[in-house]
Amino acid sequence: MIDEKSYIEVRGLTKHFGKVLAVADVDFAVAKGELFGFLGPNGAGKTTIINILTGLAHPDSGTIRIGGIDCTGNSKAAQHLIGVVPDESNLYPELTGFDNLCFCAALYGMKKAERQARARELLNVFGLSGASDRKFGGYSKGMKRKLTIAAGIIHKPVILFLDEPTTGIDVASARHLRQLISDLNKGGTTIFLTTHYIEEAERLCDRIAFIVSGHIVQVDTVEHLVQPIQARHILQIVCANMPQDIQKYLSASFPDLEFTTPGHGLIRVEAEKPVHVGLLVRFIEERGGEVSEARRIRPSLEDIFVRITGIEANHMHKEKEKTGGGR
């Protein structure tokens, strides 16, 4: 159901690339002031949806309203309301940080004094004042991401699209960026964010949509998403020399428990009732496994994501690393 106060409203959005269905009849709405996240693996359709919403691609069908403006046939209609931070930093390598921001501000019709003041303000906020006269091409990845986000908000947009904002940067920079994104949202900016980092979506977003192969499979708040598994008991066992077919033997011997082996010597156990750890450890060790750790874990968004989509978080991270991402 679409809220009356929605800043982004999408109905029946569909997009093919040749015979490949990239976006399949997608509906969603983002309320004013909300931080809405799209979570899904590579090729799920996240960037395609952002490109369509921002005017960089045309949908095959569907309707789009941004800030109350119907943009379906005219992607330029609401571009003054939005800021976009693409998945790759795409500022001008030959311009300095300061000049890049001033140029981006000029694209939105800001006057010289106004854009220079805003550029200085943002360089300061993003901790880049010391590098303002350096060429963008010489910035580190983290600095590039920060300046790209600064460029996306130079004209104070009411809606900000962030495509994989922390991909490919170090942990400290990613943490700083998340704080900046959170502050922007608290300042009233409606944010549409795509990510393949589950913990990032969980930490930042008010609501999350799980997207897989162009389909939205679930949309809700983090609280509501994890509610069905809150009462479940989850145990994680770390095991060296994992016995062959251990999952099969465990399932046969403990029919009330659900076992998965996501790799890296891990065995995950889920159950409706508390799990008897000692019994399980003994069972594994009797079959040649060496258990080094067994701990109960709180059900998280990752659990529900895996449950709904069938995709392991590790798989998404590896995929991204293959394409040059990763942290």
Add this chain to the structure above:
Amino acid sequence: MKLWIAFWNILLKDMRTYYLKPPNVSWGIIFPLAWTGMFFIRSDSGIESILTLLPGMVALSILFGTTSMLAVTVTFEKKNRSFERLLLAPIPFELLMLAKTSGAILFGVANGFVPVIMAAFLVDLSGIGWGSFVLTVFLIAVVSTFLGLFIAVAVSEVFEAQTFSNFFRFPMIFLCGLFFPIEKLPLFLKPLSYALPLTYGVDVLHGTVHGGHTMPFPLDFVILAAFCVGLFAMCLRNIRRRWIA
């Protein structure tokens, strides 16, 4: 929103970043100088032949200057995705592309006057009809720039832009009456000559410099202007189809 601020800053950025960089300025001077020298020495007909060579030199300088620069810069910006930044700006698409091509047009006009300045030291240019000459230089710069844009949209790599632009440029040297009159071309090549925009620009230049034109000026201008509009419309359509798909 003040669109002129966006337009002016796109133009200014391109001028500073690409066209006014020392290598490009020297290219703009050395290239026409080299061609002029080459043709002057080869023609072996004394100082008076400069006036007959000048229209071809002007057209050649504009053609190579604009197509090289625009095809490369737009392809470069498309490849590093900074062109998306322009597409995301709330500027009408037509105005955006005009802003993006204005720098190359100005660069082409400046290139076109390099042979004129050099010729001014050697021969009397007072007989040139400057009004028509300047207008033609401008129109040739516009049409060549849009040809460069057409090439840029058709390729995805910078090196492809150079190769593909030569596919258009070198035949035009011989087919558009720059140095060889179209009347002397084999019959089967003549229709091709009249299908190329440079033919009409060069005809006016010959007419204004030494009176050697074959068509009425108004007809040349109308056809040249039609090429400008047609090429620009085709480029916009191709960009929408290929880059905003």
